Amino acid sequence: GAGVSQTPSNKVTEKGKYVELRCDPISGHTALYWYRQSLGQGPEFLIYFQGTGAADDSGLPNDRFFAVRPEGSVSTLKIQRTERGDSAVYLCASSLKATGANVLTFGAGSRLTVL
């Protein structure tokens, strides 16, 4: 597509529930990234995919968070047993390659609210 698409735009859930956030990157972009932006903060790195594999998942806060990209295109961020502290905007970005010079294109994010 023309840009990075993220769904849902907003998600409200109850503590303890499971949520999935979807990212559809720009066609042909092999690198995909997830960032989390808490209120009043800049985005923080969660995970980076090169193709189908997670090349770096060091930013995932704990084992309740998991992400997949099975066909090297669409990615899903999965959060189990959600907690109120998980409330944030989850941003997805993609780039043609993952080298420093490559510019990331961001989606509009998914705002997650855990009640």
Next chain:
Amino acid sequence: AQTVTQSQPEMSVQEAETVTLSCTYDTSESDYYLFWYKQPPSRQMILVIRQEAYKQQNATENRFSVNFQKAAKSFSLKISDSQLGDAAMYFCAYRSAFGSGGSNYKLTFGKGTLLTVNP
């Protein structure tokens, strides 16, 4: 680890005037990239300008320019002839230029500066 600091949580400017947003960073690397991103209420991060550390010349994109001081580890953004559409959160970000062993795929962001443009 690299850190990025934006010391101005909020700034305001009159329409048509010039404003400068500050950013400092800390790194032990010699080669890297610096970015300014704009985030309007729509939440989408939009690249404003990019600077390559090994280039001494300051980057310019239309009304946006940077003052890159490598020794001082400073990277400020100047917006000239401010427009109402410039109102947004502005984030400074750092990215390593190095491949294996370096996190050249990872952006490190500051906390942002909220820019208000007054008509």
